[in-house]
Amino acid sequence: MPQISQLAATYASQIFWLLLTFGIVFVVIGLGMVPKIQANVDQRDQTVTGDLAAAEAARAAADRAEEEWRTRENAIRADAQKVIGEARATAAKATEQTLAAANERIASRLTAEEARIADASRAAMGEIEAVAAEAAQTIVSRLSGANVSEAEARDAVKAVLANG
Structure with a gap:
């Protein structure tokens, strides 16, 4: 075969x-x-490493900021609770003073009204005694024909009302 014999001659050329x-x-x-590819890969690795470091630093800063914010929030909340407590105490004291003043006014009005009622009751009782004494005097004079003095009739009415 001629191709095989040419193989050695073309082998060196190939x-x-x-x-x-x-x-x-x-x-x-x-x-x-x-x-160039290796430089791009190295640059990408450095960029990724730098970005990761920046992200870690940003996360740490955010954690610190959050902790500071929580500390401030807790302090503000405590101050607000203190102010609310003071306001409640002040309001309770003012309410207590208002109620005490109202109770004093009511008590003085009640005392005055009780005195007025007692005076009216005594006046009514006096009128009832006078009317009863006059009625008793009239009844005794009509029934028995005896004349009873006004003072005797009044004493008799007072005795009956006191027992009765």
Whole structure:
């Protein structure tokens, strides 16, 4: 076969072109493109590392800010509770004073009204005694024909009302 006999003659030529092609590919890719790609990868790794460090620092700052905010919020809440307590105490004291003044006014009015009622009751009782004494005097004079003095009739009515 003639192709096999030519193989040895073309073998050296094919190896040469193979080595030349791989050499060119190595020089172009290995020495030209790989360093650029490696530089981009290194730059990306540095950017990611820097971004992660910045994110960690930002998270730590946010945690500190949140803790400070919570501390301030708790202090403000405690102050607000204190102010509310003081306001309640002041309002309770003012209400107590108002109620005490109202109770004093009511008690004085009640005492005055009780005195007025007692005076009216005594006056009514005096009028009832006078009317009863006059009625008793009239009844005794009509029934028995005896004349009873006004003082005797009044004493008799007072005795009956006192017992009765």
